[in-house]
Amino acid sequence: MGHKMFSESQLDRMEKEYKEWLREYEKALQKMPERLERFSTVSDMEVKALYTPLDIKDKDYFEDLGFPGQFPFTRGVQPTMYRARLWTMRMFAGLGTAEDTNKRFHYLIEHGETGLSTAFDFPTLMGYDTESPLARGECGKCGVAIDTIDDMQRLFAGINLEEVTTSMTINPPASVIWAMYIANAENEGYDRKKLGGTIQNDCLKEFIAQKTLMLPPEPSLRLVVDTVEFGTYEVPRWNTISISGYHIREAGATAVQELAFTIYDGITYVEECIKRGLKVDDFAGRLSFFWNSHIDFFEEIAKMRAARRLWARLMKDRFKAQKPRSMMCRFHTQTAGCSLTAQEPYNNIIRTTVEALAAILGGTQSLHTNSLDEVYMIPSEEAVRIALRTQQILADETGVANVIDPLAGSYFVEALTDKMEEEAMVYIRKLDEMGGMVAAIEKDYPQMEIADAAYHFQQQVEKGEKIIIGVNKFPSARPDLEFILRIDDELENFQIERTRQFKARRDKVKLQKAMDELRRRCEGPPCWENNVMPALIDAVRAGATEQECCDLYREVFGTYSDPGTF
Known part of the structure; x- marks a missing residue:
């Protein structure tokens, strides 16, 4: 037996009175028409003038x-x-070098932020080091440049990684960046089982x-x-x-x-x-x-x-x-x-x-x-x-934080929630x-x-069916802002030089052994014994750069380009 929110007699009365109200509404519109031909959400889902228990009559x-x-x-x-x-x-932060972003992290924590969120620059997002020819002109522009475990150490210097949760917006090279985060945290004395965050x-x-x-x-x-x-x-x-x-x-x-x-x-x-x-x-x-x-x-x-x-x-x-x-x-x-x-x-x-x-x-x-x-x-x-x-x-x-789910029971919100779920299920099927x-x-x-x-x-x-103020209604020109942040192009040369010096200091035998193990795991069938994460942590600790790990992925697994359908 269901637990419907309204009785049949209530709904019958509601239907009758709603029809009467609708007639009054239509009379009022003859004196003053609706200001839009059609009301809809930003996603163009039609919105009625009024929602009542009739819109959620089947809700249990x-x-x-x-x-x-x-x-x-x-x-x-x-x-x-x-x-x-x-x-x-959790404010998204990432700019320039690891030190620049670390400074922004500390600024946000001092002003009351309760979790870190890291934006990486485009080469890092694509699995390339700053010195790659494909990375030219992009260093630190849309996030922080992270090439090595040393960059990761600078990024989180002075931050307790067992107390603060860290979100990292990284996708294809996520395993590599996460390996750097874990390896650096352990180098700093933190326990991987106590690290909290999200990739x-x-x-x-x-x-x-x-x-x-x-x-x-x-x-x-x-x-x-x-x-x-x-x-x-x-x-x-x-x-x-x-x-x-x-x-x-x-x-x-x-x-x-x-x-x-x-x-x-x-x-x-x-x-x-x-x-x-x-x-x-x-x-x-x-x-x-x-x-x-x-x-x-x-x-x-x-x-x-x-x-x-x-x-x-x-x-x-x-x-x-x-x-x-x-x-x-x-x-x-x-x-x-x-x-x-x-x-x-x-x-x-x-x-x-x-x-x-x-x-x-x-x-x-x-x-x-x-x-x-x-x-x-x-x-x-x-x-x-x-x-x-x-x-x-x-x-x-x-x-607004005092009451849990304060809009529950709103006829409109509940009807719209149902419609969202129903229409999403059409796509899922x-x-x-x-x-x-x-x-x-x-x-x-x-x-x-x-x-x-x-x-x-x-x-x-x-x-003009959807309004954007300042764009298609009350339009205005793009102004000059007084506080524009610009990234110095010299940062690229600085980051390239730093990565080259890092590479020159590595134990090449140890690095080769770690990379060989990473390759073996990538080439093997997917299973716990071939999980890439332990090998990645060893590789980045031995000095592998982000691109070196990603290049190995590209060699073993192949690359993908968007087919660009029109």
């Missing part, structure tokens, strides 16, 4: 909502949520959206499973994948596409880990997600609530998970970079505040707020402080029919769905 409180910290986790993954502990305030390590969304590509899909997945397996046994506090919808959304996806494709990426990783021989309840509790909080306030809250319920049901029904933690969709959120404008950049503070508030009401575990100048460059100290203060004011001054995400990527299915959505949104902006 215990099956669909439940209580915080309990299945299906719609209302939050922790029973206490922010009443006991606020979300982690993004989501190869599938690279093929779908972000395109920092290195290896073909199958070996990319193999390396991801190696990190999950190693983390399960050796670094138990680490989140070994942050399954990322953020970049899918930034590429132009709708909220439903972001939800569906990201959840399906998660399904794929779980399947691959189970194929390796891991038990779902041994590893699933360390998987985490990463959502984009866009500008449509209620759509984002509904998406995050739907994500928790959808993931919980899939883990329980499809993978037979037993532990509640295995069913929890724990996630980090970042406000939407694609919603920021170069025109009137101070408007970006307002956009970011609304997006951050949506993430909090959506129940995020950690949050990055974009800086007003991120549409131009790496954030300046002045702008990043405002972005951090945005979170702190929301946390401590507004009262379609991906199942196609043979899974790798097969779908090879057919360009998610890529083309996102491209179509991005094109549709741009058409709406150009027609």
Whole structure:
């Protein structure tokens, strides 16, 4: 027997009175018409004028909502949520050399940041050292340059790695960068079993959206499973994948596409880990997600609530998970970079505040707020402080953290949450029919769905159907900001020289032995005995650079280029 929220007699009365109200509403519109021909979310999901119990008449409180910290986790993954502990305030930081970024880390910690988040420069993201001809002109421009374990030591100098959790936004070379982090932490006297943090390590969304590509899909997945397996046994506090919808959304996806494709990426990783021989309840509790909080306030809250319920049901029904933690969709959120404008950049503070508030009401575990100048460059100290203060004011001054899931029971929010889950399931069934995400990527299915959505949104902006203040309504020119941060081109020569000196000091026999073992493991069949992580840790400790490890990957596994479908 279900536990419906409204009785049949209540619903009958509601239906009758709603029809009467609708007639009054239509009469009122004859005097003053609606200001838009069609109301819809940013993702173009149609929105009605009024929501009532009729929109959630089939909802069962215990099956669909439940209580915080309990299945299906719609209302939050922790029973206490922010009443006991606020979300982690994790500002994305990375610029120039390791010392430059270390200075920014200390600045943020001094101003109240509670977790570190590392941005790497483009060569590092692609698995190249600064001295590579392919890396010219990019050193430190969109993040920090990390070539060696010595760079990693400089990056985290003076920071207690057992007390602070560290997130690292790195994908194809994630195993190498994580090996450097572990090896450096152990060199500094920390216990790997006490290290907490996250490597993004989501190869599938690279093929779908972000395109920092290195290896073909199958070996990319193999390396991801190696990190999950190693983390399960050796670094138990680490989140070994942050399954990322953020970049899918930034590429132009709708909220439903972001939800569906990201959840399906998660399904794929779980399947691959189970194929390796891991038990779902041994590893699933360390998987985490990463959502984009866009500008449509209620759509984002509904998406995050739907994500928790959808993931919980899939883990329980499809993978037979037993532990509640295995069913929890724990996630980090970042406000939407694609919603920021170069025109009137101070408007970006307002956009970011609304997006951050949506993430909090959506129940995020950690949050990055974009800086007003991120549409131009790496954030300046002045702008990043405002972005951090945005979170702190929301946390401590507004009262929004006092009540758990305060929008539950809103007819609109609950109806929108249901619609998100239903429409995401349509995509999930379609991906199942196609043979899974790798097969779908090879057919360009998610890529083309996102491209179509991005094109549709741009058409709406150009027609004025979707408003962006300062762009297509009250348009203005791009101003000059007084605090622009610029990266000195001389940094590249400095970093190249430092890496060359590092290489000259290495014990070449020890290094060769470590690299031979890494190659042996890569060439062998995927299994615990051939897990790359122990060999990588030995290799980077012996002085292997990021590119040397990645070049070995490229030799053994081959490379991948985006086919560029139009």
